[in-house]
Amino acid sequence: MFLSVTLVVLLFILGMALLLGIYLVSVYNSLVSYRVEVDNSFSQIDVQLKRRHDLIPNLVETVKGVMDFEKGTLTQVMQARAAAMGATNPNDRLKAENDITTGLGRLMAVWENYPTLKSNENAKQLQEELTSTENKIAYVRGHYNDIVANFNALTQQFPSNLIAGSFGFQAREFLKVADSDKEVPQVKF
Amino acid sequence: MFYALPADTVFEAKERNRRATLYLLILLCAVNIFFINLLTVSGSLMLRGWTRTQGPIGLGSLILLSSILGATLAAAHFFIARAKSLDSLLEPIGAKNADPQDQYHSQLINLVEEVRMATGLQAIQPVVLATPGCNAFSLQDGQGKAVIGVTEGLLTKLSRNELAAVIAHEAAHLVHEDSRLVTTTCFLSSSFGILYEELGKLNNGTSSTRYAGYSGRRNNFFAAALVFWMISGLGYLMTKLIFMAISRQREYLADADGVRLCKDPLALAESLYKISRRYRGDVPNACEALFIMNPSGSDLDEREGLFSDLFSNHPPVSQRLNKLLLWAKSDMPQLRNMVEMEETDNGKQVESRSPATSSAPLFMAFQENQWVGPYNAEQLLSVGMATPTTWVCPPGSQTVTKASEVPELLPLFQQQVQGAVSQNNCPRCKVPLLKTIREGSAVEQCSFCKGFLLRAGVLERLIARDNEVPLPEEIKKARVWRDSQRGPLKDRVHFPEIKCPLCQSTMGKGIHSMLTQVVIDHCTNDACRAVWCDGGELETILMLIQDAQTVSI
Numbered sequence: 001m002f003l004s005v006t007l008v009v010l011l012f013i014l015g016m017a018l019l020l021g022i023y024l025v026s027v028y029n030s031l032v033s034y035r036v037e038v039d040n041s042f043s044q045i046d047v048q049l050k051r052r053h054d055l056i057p058n059l060v061e062t063v064k065g066v067m068d069f070e071k072g073t074l075t076q077v078m079q080a081r082a083a084a085m086g087a088t089n090p091n092d093r094l095k096a097e098n099d100i101t102t103g104l105g106r107l108m109a110v111w112e113n114y115p116t117l118k119s120n121e122n123a124k125q126l127q128e129e130l131t132s133t134e135n136k137i138a139y140v141r142g143h144y145n146d147i148v149a150n151f152n153a154l155t156q157q158f159p160s161n162l163i164a165g166s167f168g169f170q171a172r173e174f175l176k177v178a179d180s181d182k183e184v185p186q187v188k189f
Numbered sequence: 190m191f192y193a194l195p196a197d198t199v200f201e202a203k204e205r206n207r208r209a210t211l212y213l214l215i216l217l218c219a220v221n222i223f224f225i226n227l228l229t230v231s232g233s234l235m236l237r238g239w240t241r242t243q244g245p246i247g248l249g250s251l252i253l254l255s256s257i258l259g260a261t262l263a264a265a266h267f268f269i270a271r272a273k274s275l276d277s278l279l280e281p282i283g284a285k286n287a288d289p290q291d292q293y294h295s296q297l298i299n300l301v302e303e304v305r306m307a308t309g310l311q312a313i314q315p316v317v318l319a320t321p322g323c324n325a326f327s328l329q330d331g332q333g334k335a336v337i338g339v340t341e342g343l344l345t346k347l348s349r350n351e352l353a354a355v356i357a358h359e360a361a362h363l364v365h366e367d368s369r370l371v372t373t374t375c376f377l378s379s380s381f382g383i384l385y386e387e388l389g390k391l392n393n394g395t396s397s398t399r400y401a402g403y404s405g406r407r408n409n410f411f412a413a414a415l416v417f418w419m420i421s422g423l424g425y426l427m428t429k430l431i432f433m434a435i436s437r438q439r440e441y442l443a444d445a446d447g448v449r450l451c452k453d454p455l456a457l458a459e460s461l462y463k464i465s466r467r468y469r470g471d472v473p474n475a476c477e478a479l480f481i482m483n484p485s486g487s488d489l490d491e492r493e494g495l496f497s498d499l500f501s502n503h504p505p506v507s508q509r510l511n512k513l514l515l516w517a518k519s520d521m522p523q524l525r526n527m528v529e530m531e532e533t534d535n536g537k538q539v540e541s542r543s544p545a546t547s548s549a550p551l552f553m554a555f556q557e558n559q560w561v562g563p564y565n566a567e568q569l570l571s572v573g574m575a576t577p578t579t580w581v582c583p584p585g586s587q588t589v590t591k592a593s594e595v596p597e598l599l600p601l602f603q604q605q606v607q608g609a610v611s612q613n614n615c616p617r618c619k620v621p622l623l624k625t626i627r628e629g630s631a632v633e634q635c636s637f638c639k640g641f642l643l644r645a646g647v648l649e650r651l652i653a654r655d656n657e658v659p660l661p662e663e664i665k666k667a668r669v670w671r672d673s674q675r676g677p678l679k680d681r682v683h684f685p686e687i688k689c690p691l692c693q694s695t696m697g698k699g700i701h702s703m704l705t706q707v708v709i710d711h712c713t714n715d716a717c718r719a720v721w722c723d724g725g726e727l728e729t730i731l732m733l734i735q736d737a738q739t740v741s742i
Contacts, residue, residue: 037309044306121626125292131349132299139307139450147309 027160031169034151038172041144048137049084049097055129056081056100062123063107066116070107077103104130141175148172202365202442210370214267217377220423222259229255267377272331274376279328284316284338285646292629293344293654300353301337304360307450313337313363317344319649321738322470323463326480327359329368337363340470341653345628347460348531354457358447358481365446367439437504444509454516455524461513462528465506482506552595555580566597576637577602577618593619606636613642616687616696616710616721628654633690639724642690648720651727652734659732667732674706681708692717705733 060074067074080099087093108130117123152171155164164170233251287294294317301315316338318324323342329335337359339352347355362368448454461482469484483503514520553560560582577593592598602620609624615635622633622642630650633642643651659667674681678698689696689712696710696719707730710721722730 041309128296128299132303135303135353136306139303143307143309 024163027163028167031151031154031160031164031167034147034154035169038144038147038151041140041147044140045137045144048133048140052100052104052130052133052137053081053085055126055133056104059107059126059130062120062126063114063117066114067107067110070110073103073106077107101134104134145174148174202367202439206366206370210373213370213374213377214264217267218260218263221263222256224419225259225262226252226255267373268331271373271376274372275328275330275334275336278372278376279316279336279338282318283320284318284336287315287317288646290631291650292626293341296349297339297344297352297356300349300356304353304356304450307357308360308364310335310360310363313360315339317341318470319646319653320470321653322468322484323347324469324480324482324484325355325359327362327368328372329363329366330372331369335363335368341650342467342470343464345654345656346463346467348456350453350456351460351463354447354451354453355460355481357451358443358457360450361443361446362439365439365442367443440504441509441512444513448513448516454513455519458510458513458517458519458524459528461506461509462524552581552583552592552598554592555582555589566601577615577620578638593617602637613690615640615642616690617723622690627651630654635724641722641727643720643722643727644691645718645720648722648727648730652731655731655735657731657735658739659735664732664736667729668736670729671706671733678708686710687721689714689717689719690721691719696721701730704737705730707733 056077060078063070064074077100080096080103084093084096084100087096108127111117111127117127151169154160155169155171229251230248233248287298289295289298294315297315297317301313305313311333313335314337316336318338318340320340321342322340323346325337325339325343327335327337337356339355343352343355359368362371444457448457451457464482469480469482510521510524514524551565555561577591577599579592580589581592581595581598582589593602599619602618606621606623610621611624611633613622613633614620615622615638617640618635618637620635620637623636624631624633626632627641628651630647631644632647632651634640678700686698687696687710688694692712692714694712694714694717696712698708699711701707701709707722707726709723709726709730712719712721
């Protein structure tokens, strides 16, 4: 009888250890899944930004002859694109991409003033593609922030923060709005 | 894959749906177990009664075996059937894949892709229902394949932002796994429904024809059929009950999550308002819960309280709008104003018709019931009256042919065709067709006879999207023409049979519909199914259908 009690206790401890092990493994795996998804989202943003780079020359060609008053904006967009494609560090890249966004935003806003563009099939398709790409960039950035939020929560909540700390998972940064974007644009007539 | 929302909403939604699926499975297993046990135990007891022996298997183990069998059958049916249930649900409602060549469809493809990126899901396939009603739905099968569908009417009536909001709502359903549960229950209820009907027929039809000598064996067969009939009937009922109990809450949550995805509550409010005021399409009863707004527009939906919470699968529209407008910091009168202003603006825009581009050795030409000429080729064409279908004949001879059959004239006509020239030729005039866009769809038109070549499915889209109000004189002429169409088909056709410009098979003539009485040509090749409308036929069809819609609403 003495032997069977120790047996039962041993089996119990073994069972608990097994359950603990399974729990540790599952937490570690979730951390890994989230981290992979964070990296994936980040590269998805890059994919959409590159697509925008490809669409810009087409856009400039299509509207060059029509949008006489926007020549300044068009040049600015092309220059920003060149800067974005040639940027070496992430800060320059970010600034150039933001410049592209502002330039394109201005062009889209005055699109309605040119009736020739509205009847041009190519221009319509191009506008649709550009709108879609801008939306995708916004959505993917939002998704990235959502995933980073989940990941950060997991690395900081107890008890998964212990596992995260011991295996080197660190919290990631959110994508922030650049300070220049927060300026309210002037309305000039 | 993953997304973030406060844990008490979406996490709960997924858990609730998974629990509902589990309950469904358990109940189905229970029903199966009960009835199969009934069958085997009663069979075994009858057998014992007849043979007055114990039998090889004891009663307890028989019950155990039957239960295992019942549970396995139910689980197998459940998982195997719903793994690939999408096609069997999409077909009866007439959903077709979005066409990248079509302007509206390609915008839909872009929108679905955008929203998919916001959710982090794997591929979502866009489909379109060719009906002028306004509605949207989402489906997901057991394997995780997802589908978002909209109607043609929705594509034309909503702006890009509003469409994005509707698709975000449907994507929210996908994320919550509502769509998977609804697809499962829809599929099961429709397959149970079919089983129910088939077995019902079996019971009714054969019970009256019984032969004395075989009644014993037939009785057993009927018993089995009856049992499965009852199983299917109960299963049908239960599938409906289980998911209706949580339906209304799902729609509210999907509204909320859709707004979170697209960040535009006003657009979703406008879309719901517009959809609620219009015809929402016709779908089989089993599939109603799939749609963003109930296609049958039942009164039960508009009420509150326990009964309607249980048995109605959509919440009242006014409640949904109130919640959304609260977010948008707006209210109903403003919403109504906005929508009405937008609709009067659209009504004022009249689509400009493309200006008629006319076209036409020595030849005599038969113009306006008399022979004129002789003209040489350039003169014939420059006069502008000669088209490829004009009868010509060389002076002094008796050979009368169509201008398109004369080797000197045909190239000149072909040169006259300017613009986006397609590779297909007009079956009447033999000149290349011009590619053009009509209501967002790619069509080909002959610049001489103004006939249209429409690929498979495009005619339905044009009918669904057409919004032009025709002039009163034109509609009167069309009506008079239509009412004068009498007699069988062969008495009405003036033109000879033609070959399909796309696949060169013969085209058969058919009346488009009783409403329009227009005779059009259909390609008889099933892989092609193109439609040829001669000059004026497409316009007549669109006018008459538009006229009928205006009167009935």
